[in-house]
Amino acid sequence: MDPLEKMHFTTIDYVIFALLLVASMGIGLYYALSGGRQRTTQEFLLADRGMSCLPVSLSLIATFQSAVAIVGVPAEIYTHGTQYWFIGCAYILGLFIPAHVFVPVFYRLHLTSAYQYLELRFSKPVRICGTLTFIFQTVIYMGVCVYTPALALNAVTGFDLWGAVLATGLVCTLYTTLGGLKAVIWTDVFQTIVMFAGQLAVIVVGVQQTGGLAEVWRKVWEGNRISGIDLNPDPTERYTFWTLGVGGVFLMLSLYGVNQAQVQRYLSSKTEREAIMSCYMVFPSLQVALALSCVMGLVMFARYCGEDQFHKIGNLSKNEMVLYFVMDMLQDLPGLSGLFIACLFSAALSTISSAFNSLATVTLEDLIKPHCSSMTEARATLLSKGLACSYGLICLAMAYLTHLMSDSVLQAVFKIFGMVGGPLLGIFCLGMFFPWANSTGALAGLGSGLAMAFWVGIGSIVTRTSGGPAAVSHFNCTAVQLSGNITTAIGTALNSTAVPTSTSSQPMGLQRFYSLSFMWYSALSSFTVVITGLIVSFLTGPMKEEDVTPGTLYPLLGNMLFFVPDNLKQNLCCATPLGHRPIIQECPPAQHKESNVQAVYTEEEEEERQNFLPTPVMEHETTV
Ligand SMILES: CC(C)(CO)[C@@H](O)C(=O)NCCC(=O)O
Ligand code: NA
Numbered sequence: 067m068d069p070l071e072k073m074h075f076t077t078i079d080y081v082i083f084a085l086l087l088v089a090s091m092g093i094g095l096y097y098a099l100s101g102g103r104q105r106t107t108q109e110f111l112l113a114d115r116g117m118s119c120l121p122v123s124l125s126l127i128a129t130f131q132s133a134v135a136i137v138g139v140p141a142e143i144y145t146h147g148t149q150y151w152f153i154g155c156a157y158i159l160g161l162f163i164p165a166h167v168f169v170p171v172f173y174r175l176h177l178t179s180a181y182q183y184l185e186l187r188f189s190k191p192v193r194i195c196g197t198l199t200f201i202f203q204t205v206i207y208m209g210v211c212v213y214t215p216a217l218a219l220n221a222v223t224g225f226d227l228w229g230a231v232l233a234t235g236l237v238c239t240l241y242t243t244l245g246g247l248k249a250v251i252w253t254d255v256f257q258t259i260v261m262f263a264g265q266l267a268v269i270v271v272g273v274q275q276t277g278g279l280a281e282v283w284r285k286v287w288e289g290n291r292i293s294g295i296d297l298n299p300d301p302t303e304r305y306t307f308w309t310l311g312v313g314g315v316f317l318m319l320s321l322y323g324v325n326q327a328q329v330q331r332y333l334s335s336k337t338e339r340e341a342i343m344s345c346y347m348v349f350p351s352l353q354v355a356l357a358l359s360c361v362m363g364l365v366m367f368a369r370y371c372g373e374d375q376f377h378k379i380g381n382l383s384k385n386e387m388v389l390y391f392v393m394d395m396l397q398d399l400p401g402l403s404g405l406f407i408a409c410l411f412s413a414a415l416s417t418i419s420s421a422f423n424s425l426a427t428v429t430l431e432d433l434i435k436p437h438c439s440s441m442t443e444a445r446a447t448l449l450s451k452g453l454a455c456s457y458g459l460i461c462l463a464m465a466y467l468t469h470l471m472s473d474s475v476l477q478a479v480f481k482i483f484g485m486v487g488g489p490l491l492g493i494f495c496l497g498m499f500f501p502w503a504n505s506t507g508a509l510a511g512l513g514s515g516l517a518m519a520f521w522v523g524i525g526s527i528v529t530r531t532s533g534g535p536a537a538v539s540h541f542n543c544t545a546v547q548l549s550g551n552i553t554t555a556i557g558t559a560l561n562s563t564a565v566p567t568s569t570s571s572q573p574m575g576l577q578r579f580y581s582l583s584f585m586w587y588s589a590l591s592s593f594t595v596v597i598t599g600l601i602v603s604f605l606t607g608p609m610k611e612e613d614v615t616p617g618t619l620y621p622l623l624g625n626m627l628f629f630v631p632d633n634l635k636q637n638l639c640c641a642t643p644l645g646h647r648p649i650i651q652e653c654p655p656a657q658h659k660e661s662n663v664q665a666v667y668t669e670e671e672e673e674e675r676q677n678f679l680p681t682p683v684m685e686h687e688t689t690v
Pocket of ligand 2: 127129414416418
């Protein structure tokens with residue numbers, strides 16, 4: 067298993083790693099002792115709704131950029147070429163739609179938890195089901211996140227696995243519990259910078275040691291790692307332009323549009339405009355993050371292929387490769403491997419801290435508060451700190467469960483996002499875009515979406531399919547060495563067709579369904595929710611637009627049918643434009659008697675809102 071003996075850390079590496087933990091703790095302590103000293107839930111969970119767009123945007127990218135991406139993406143590029151890079155195309159719509167659809171709706175409702183929306187739009191049971199689904203998704207995800215860097219570190223350096231898990235879990239629990247969302251966001255900023263610095267350092271040294279940029283390029287070109295756009299429409303191909311560029315949009319929407327961790331950051335912004343700006347600013351940073359991990363994979367390939375070196379990395383699992391590469395290369399440069407370890411753990415810490423805080427928020431707001439209406443603010447704040455802390459401990463337990471998991475954590479995480487996040491995306495879309503959807507429809511939709519997702523997801527695990535064989539590997543690498551100039555046309559699907567074992571017959575029937583690429587899971591499950599939701603709603607009596615809580619609809623159809631005359635549209639029941647609805651407080655109390663949501667705007671906020679409204683489609687006021 068071990069290609070070489072375990073590699074060692076120097077003191078300076080340990081010092082750098084320790085500095086990361088100490089600095090994160092320091093930020094937590096600072097926000098525990100400054101400002102309002104975390105004495106209200108508004109401060110602890112929403113940073114007093116006073117954040118500006120720069121920290122929020124860096125925090126947004128940190129949330130879903132964990133060690134899973136840092137070790138997973140370069141390994142993917144190393145083994146399969148740069149096709150994965152096309153996921154960058156999905157970032158365009160995947161961020162533009164949240165900025166202009168989800169953020170305005172959530173921000174104007176002045177929510178704390180995204181699931182309050184589901185109660186306003188549908189009913190309390192829908193809200194609770196949504197919350198439970200989110201908790202389920204996040205708890206599994208954070209287990210993977212805390213376990214991945216520890217496992218990689220353990221495999222390559224022999225660093226104690228559970229020691230690393232405990233250190234990250236406990237430090238993170240502590241600063242999250244002490245400093246609240248402000249600490250979470252500002253540690254995210256710091257950790258994102260460390261993350262970028264670590265990756266950049268590895269790339270620079272890697273390029274230098276391989277013999278310069280031209281040499282790296284020659285090797286990855288000859289090794290066929292530069293993939294052209296793969297337009298194969300087959301939905302069972304793991305990564306093609308369609309699965310990444312179209313399926314990926316739904317993945318991005320479920321993460322950046324409706325996931326509580328992100329919604330909470332939008333809601334913590336000073337103004338709606340800052341929230342939208344932060345969403346825009348995620349785009350370049352996310353492209354940088356993607357480019358860094360992809361280039362790292364290419365440099366890794368250039369270093370180990372063609373120099374009779376690939377045997378070193380050949381037996382490693384995908385999760386260990388990157389760390390081995392880093393340690394192997396940086397051995398003589400003390401401090402740099404420490405920086406990379408700090409990068410790996412920064413990525414993990416920033417993700418699990420977001421998870422703790424968002425889990426505490428939904429548990430308090432959606433599950434506890436509705437039952438204890440008389441709770442004092444002090445009690446609620448204490449309770450939310452207790453919850454953040456408990457979720458920290460649950461995270462450690464989940465890390466232990468992840469222990470039993472499969473080889474590629476990147477694929478595993480995408481499956482979780484698609485199987486559980488997809489149905490959640492579906493239920494928000496059902497509520498926002500379709501005025502006819504009712505509560506029964508929403509529940510039936512969510513149930514069937516989850517059922518569909520778990521059917522295909524578990525089917526693929528049991529039959530070991532999903533997006534074709536995870537074929538690979540060093541085949542091309544050796545081929546290059548032997549023949550020197552393989553000139554396969556760029557644009558053919560890489561590897562998966564070149565590796566002999568993958569020429570087995572096409573799957574049929576259910577097998578084919580199970581082998582659906584996991585990049586489609588989000589799209590499949592959210593469409594299932596919407597379609598089932600609409601059918602059941604029409605069968606059980608669709609809602610009328612005027613009965614829907616104002617502000618919970620987005621006039622999608624109204625905007626799309628821009629060519630239809632206004633009075634006809636009114637008859638067709640197209641939702642009122644967002645800008646032309648009353649503020650919630652002015653609505654009849656009966657419509658939201660059970661909710662604790664109130665939209666209150668100061669004059670400046672109201673002005674800000676009015677300045678930033680989408681072009682109205684209809685010029686009338688909603689009936690109040
Ligand atoms: C989720 C995206 C595509 C965008 O943030 C990317 O960061 C990623 O591939 N994340 C993998 C999951 C993780 O790192 O935990
Ligand atoms: Na992260």
